[in-house]
Amino acid sequence: MSKVRLLVVEDDPNLGDILKEYLEMKGYEPTLCRDGEEGWNKFKKDKYDLCLLDIMMPKKDGFTLAKEIKKVQEDLPILFLTAKNQKDDIIEGLKIGADDYITKPFSMEELLLRVNAILRRTKKSDEVIALKVYKFGDFILHYDEQVLEGPKGRNKLTSKENELIRILAAEMNKLVNRSHALKQIWGDDSYFNARSMDVYLSKIRKLLKDDPKVQIITVHGEGFKLIVSEKQ
Amino acid sequence: MSKVRLLVVEDDPNLGDILKEYLEMKGYEPTLCRDGEEGWNKFKKDKYDLCLLDIMMPKKDGFTLAKEIKKVQEDLPILFLTAKNQKDDIIEGLKIGADDYITKPFSMEELLLRVNAILRRTKKSDEVIALKVYKFGDFILHYDEQVLEGPKGRNKLTSKENELIRILAAEMNKLVNRSHALKQIWGDDSYFNARSMDVYLSKIRKLLKDDPKVQIITVHGEGFKLIVSEKQ
DNA sequence: AACACCAGTTAAATATTGTTAACCAAACGA
DNA sequence: TCGTTTGGTTAACAATATTTAACTGGTGTT
Numbered sequence: 001m002s003k004v005r006l007l008v009v010e011d012d013p014n015l016g017d018i019l020k021e022y023l024e025m026k027g028y029e030p031t032l033c034r035d036g037e038e039g040w041n042k043f044k045k046d047k048y049d050l051c052l053l054d055i056m057m058p059k060k061d062g063f064t065l066a067k068e069i070k071k072v073q074e075d076l077p078i079l080f081l082t083a084k085n086q087k088d089d090i091i092e093g094l095k096i097g098a099d100d101y102i103t104k105p106f107s108m109e110e111l112l113l114r115v116n117a118i119l120r121r122t123k124k125s126d127e128v129i130a131l132k133v134y135k136f137g138d139f140i141l142h143y144d145e146q147v148l149e150g151p152k153g154r155n156k157l158t159s160k161e162n163e164l165i166r167i168l169a170a171e172m173n174k175l176v177n178r179s180h181a182l183k184q185i186w187g188d189d190s191y192f193n194a195r196s197m198d199v200y201l202s203k204i205r206k207l208l209k210d211d212p213k214v215q216i217i218t219v220h221g222e223g224f225k226l227i228v229s230e231k232q
Numbered sequence: 233m234s235k236v237r238l239l240v241v242e243d244d245p246n247l248g249d250i251l252k253e254y255l256e257m258k259g260y261e262p263t264l265c266r267d268g269e270e271g272w273n274k275f276k277k278d279k280y281d282l283c284l285l286d287i288m289m290p291k292k293d294g295f296t297l298a299k300e301i302k303k304v305q306e307d308l309p310i311l312f313l314t315a316k317n318q319k320d321d322i323i324e325g326l327k328i329g330a331d332d333y334i335t336k337p338f339s340m341e342e343l344l345l346r347v348n349a350i351l352r353r354t355k356k357s358d359e360v361i362a363l364k365v366y367k368f369g370d371f372i373l374h375y376d377e378q379v380l381e382g383p384k385g386r387n388k389l390t391s392k393e394n395e396l397i398r399i400l401a402a403e404m405n406k407l408v409n410r411s412h413a414l415k416q417i418w419g420d421d422s423y424f425n426a427r428s429m430d431v432y433l434s435k436i437r438k439l440l441k442d443d444p445k446v447q448i449i450t451v452h453g454e455g456f457k458l459i460v461s462e463k464q
Numbered sequence: 465a466a467c468a469c470c471a472g473t474t475a476a477a478t479a480t481t482g483t484t485a486a487c488c489a490a491a492c493g494a
Numbered sequence: 495t496c497g498t499t500t501g502g503t504t505a506a507c508a509a510t511a512t513t514t515a516a517c518t519g520g521t522g523t524t
Contacts, residue, residue, distance in 0.1 A: 091253045100339040133332050158501055217378050219391045220511055227376055390511055
């Protein structure tokens with residue numbers, strides 16, 4: 001897989017160099033421009049995956065540049081670097097269609113998190129958005145902690161258990177197609193993966209035994225569903 | 233369709249304004265309150281589809297507000313805006329009945345994804361809340377649970393039994409065309425599927441023996457019907 | 465009544481799913 | 495580095511669900 005290409009436009013030479021250096025270190029391929037005009041030229045010449053734009057810049061400010069870029073390539077994600085308390089700037093930026101903003105001063109780590117978050121989201125925007133928390137019956141799935149909280153306490157989950165419960169909970173009371181679930185979790189719906197999933201279903205049914213309102217029923221040849229009845 | 237109404241309670245004026253502006257831009261109808269008390273007053277006055285509550289707020293914190301809201305309108309989804317590392321807060325919030333949380337700082341896009349996910353989920357669960365139930369004679373078919381409740385107790389059904397009983401019950405006292413039922417359940421009305429269905433009819437007749445008021449009669453060459461006589 | 469056909473029942477064959485335990489490889493800790 | 499642990503896969507077997515087959519009894523037609 002080729003490197004992620006970033007168009008960085010920042011007029012402060014210090015910050016610019018730090019950004020470039022750091023992003024290179026982290027495996028990205030940043031192109032640094034010193035002002036909006038230079039940024040525009042680079043954008044026209046090459047293809048990028050994401051833009052980091054300062055707002056206050058000589059010759060052409062970040063907004064103008066962003067607008068022009070969006071006119072040409074609407075789906076190119078843009079992250080603005082704004083001075084603190086520039087609320088109006090932020091709002092203006094969001095209107096243009098920026099995907100996020102980060103206020104100066106920021107830590108490199110924070111920046112990286114934002115960049116990754118945007119890339120992740122824009123890349124697989126068609127994927128189901130993972131909520132952090134799913135509730136069903138007396139259970140709470142803490143998806144990003146991989147923990148299932150039930151009447152008998154908290155239960156650490158393996159990642160496969162976690163994924164499978166998430167899919168079931170997201171489609172609560174609706175049929176989950178076998179092959180669909182397999183493709184989501186294992187990538188393909190081969191025979192052995194299917195058997196593996198059956199093993200996990202069995203494990204999960206045990207975990208869910210603590211609440212009789214909750215059960216996984218199977219629809220032969222189709223899939224299964226998590227049903228939550230509302231009886232007290 | 234009218235706009236989705238959001239109750240946003242956030243004491244940081246900067247973040248509050250940004251939230252409001254962004255959500256408006258994205259087609260929502262946010263009402264911004266500066267503290268918990270104001271939020272409570274707005275809540276009492278108008279109807280909302282979702283609440284975004286900061287936790288740390290003057291006058292009335294997010295938890296207290298959430299609890300009060302849930303007391304009045306239990307199904308109103310709540311999303312907490314929490315500071316990082318406030319894990320205890322999060323757990324507490326979830327127990328109150330929050331639907332999700334998002335830790336500051338968060339990107340606008342991330343927030344939007346959460347909001348949409350919650351709305352989608354709660355809307356969906358509205359649709360399915362009424363688990364499908366069919367009554368005939370002394371029987372109740374719990375379609376979603378694949379259970380037939382009769383005078384002798386509950387009976388777990390296979391999915392084919394379940395489907396067939398559902399069709400019969402849905403068309404109670406009316407003729408069910410053979411080929412129609414076959415196409416509904418098996419997809420096509422081939423000879424073998426027809427024989428299969430006969431096997432299931434036989435099984436189902438056994439299940440229905442417990443109530444003499446209920447029986448399946450066949451209309452030669454046409455189909456069959458579930459008849460329920462009125463006699464006590 | 466004799467025939468053809470349709471439907472009912474039961475049992476056997478097949479396919480799918482459920483469960484447990486053995487196995488394996490990667491990650492971890494001493 | 496060597497055991498140990500952990501998560502995940504595979505194998506083996508049990509239990510169910512569904513289909514097919516075989517046989518039986520009806521129904522309508524001539």
